[in-house]
Amino acid sequence: MSDFKPLDIDRSHVNDRHWNLESLSQTYKINPNRELFSLWIGDHDFQVPIKVQEAIQQRLAVPVYGYAFLPQTFYEAIIKWNKEQFNLTYKKENIILSHGTIAAMIMTIKAFSNPGEAILLTSPIYGPFGEAIKNTNRSLVAHKLLYKNNRFEIDLALFEKQIVDEKVKIFLLCNPHNPGGQVWDYSILLEIVNICKKHKVIIFSDEVHRDIIFKETKFTSLAHFESLYDQVIVGVSPNKPFNFGGFKTTYILVKNESLNNSLKQELVKTKMTSPNTFGVPALIAAYECADWLKDFNAYIEDNYHFIVNALKTENDLSIFDTNASFFVYVNFSQLTTNPSLFKEVMEANNIILAYGDSFVQDGEYFARINIGIGRAKLERFVQQFKFALAEVRTKVNKINYIN
Numbered sequence: 393m394s395d396f397k398p399l400d401i402d403r404s405h406v407n408d409r410h411w412n413l414e415s416l417s418q419t420y421k422i423n424p425n426r427e428l429f430s431l432w433i434g435d436h437d438f439q440v441p442i443k444v445q446e447a448i449q450q451r452l453a454v455p456v457y458g459y460a461f462l463p464q465t466f467y468e469a470i471i472k473w474n475k476e477q478f479n480l481t482y483k484k485e486n487i488i489l490s491h492g493t494i495a496a497m498i499m500t501i502k503a504f505s506n507p508g509e510a511i512l513l514t515s516p517i518y519g520p521f522g523e524a525i526k527n528t529n530r531s532l533v534a535h536k537l538l539y540k541n542n543r544f545e546i547d548l549a550l551f552e553k554q555i556v557d558e559k560v561k562i563f564l565l566c567n568p569h570n571p572g573g574q575v576w577d578y579s580i581l582l583e584i585v586n587i588c589k590k591h592k593v594i595i596f597s598d599e600v601h602r603d604i605i606f607k608e609t610k611f612t613s614l615a616h617f618e619s620l621y622d623q624v625i626v627g628v629s630p631n632k633p634f635n636f637g638g639f640k641t642t643y644i645l646v647k648n649e650s651l652n653n654s655l656k657q658e659l660v661k662t663k664m665t666s667p668n669t670f671g672v673p674a675l676i677a678a679y680e681c682a683d684w685l686k687d688f689n690a691y692i693e694d695n696y697h698f699i700v701n702a703l704k705t706e707n708d709l710s711i712f713d714t715n716a717s718f719f720v721y722v723n724f725s726q727l728t729t730n731p732s733l734f735k736e737v738m739e740a741n742n743i744i745l746a747y748g749d750s751f752v753q754d755g756e757y758f759a760r761i762n763i764g765i766g767r768a769k770l771e772r773f774v775q776q777f778k779f780a781l782a783e784v785r786t787k788v789n790k791i792n793y794i795n
């Protein structure tokens with residue numbers, strides 16, 4: 393047994409975006425008299441492992457927080473974790489620090505494409521992928537994922553055609569997929585790699601959710617294909633399971649020497665070469681907490697099965713067949729084709745979720761629910777959610793009646 397504790401930590405009084413009312417009120421109307429379910433952003437409610445807390449406290453105890461560097465132990469922790477958890481072999485020089493995974497993606501876009509050139513993603517996808525492309529003045533090419541049997545599929549022929557027609561330079565993969573929580577199979581990844589190799593497309597594989605995998609699922613990193621095609625950059629982060637996204641301490645794995653050098657130069661240009669003071673001890677300690685991660689993952693998987701079961705009564709909802717991370721992706725298109733109405737009613741019921749507009753495009757009739765909360769709260773959420781769904785139904789019926 394590890395020290396994983398599924399208790400919701402109250403963060404409403406600290407400056408975290410997830411629960412702080414000052415922050416939430418900038419976007420939402422919060423009803424102070426009703427329980428709030430803020431289940432939109434991607435961090436969970438459980439405390440970090442004790443080892444991580446102790447490592448941070450030790451550093452905190454030296455009351456000067458000067459410019460930091462990356463010690464040998466930082467690299468050793470990453471090398472060991474990647475070997476033990478994913479059977480990936482890396483050397484120190486393959487590891488590049490970044491201040492957030494999207495920052496690494498932006499560095500990649502800047503280093504390996506020019507303004508106006510095409511960058512491909514699959515949609516829907518975690519919103520900042522789209523922003524990374526648009527804000528660097530590249531052209532966004534979206535491959536719309538097919539939604540079949542509550543899973544996503546890629547139409548490989550169309551995927552290749554888009555690469556050729558649009559002269560795509562970089563493909564941004566999200567594996568496991570956010571918002572779906574879907575791990576891409578080995579066979580589809582192999583096809584993607586072969587297509588990208590054929591057309592000389594660099595792949596940035598965002599694998600920040602790779603540590604949170606359901607029991608029967610096999611996760612394949614794109615790094616496993618490096619001997620076949622080495623134009624691959626893998627973005628990794630301890631933040632999702634270990635819950636310290638605020639430290640912005642992530643890293644990329646890139647073996648190809650030329651890609652590696654270009655990315656290091658890009659990092660130098662941004663002057664973001666020194667790490668977050670607390671992120672370094674936090675990462676080193678977290679990567680000693682494999683037991684904690686196992687217990688965390690089991691709890692999340694149980695939460696997933698709980699909510700799927702509890703929502704079985706709602707015949708007009710379909711729930712994504714998830715096998716990674718702490719999100720539940722819900723399709724409400726049979727309930728209403730008016731996403732604004734759905735959102736409005738949820739907000740009026742003090743329920744804040746992430747919707748299609750947070751996922752670039754092609755997710756209009758979906759909501760993503762963060763289930764990284766304690767079971768008792770999840771049970772209360774389900775009740776409030778069902779109540780809100782009934783209200784949506786009533787409003788839809790009224791509108792249909794009038795029309």
Ligand SMILES: Cc1ncc(COP(=O)(O)O)c(C=O)c1O
Binds near residue numbers: 518631
């Ligand atoms: C797919 C994906 N990529 C990147 C991020 C940001 O991660 P990081 O904290 O590693 O910068 C998130 C956070 O929600 C995410 O879901």
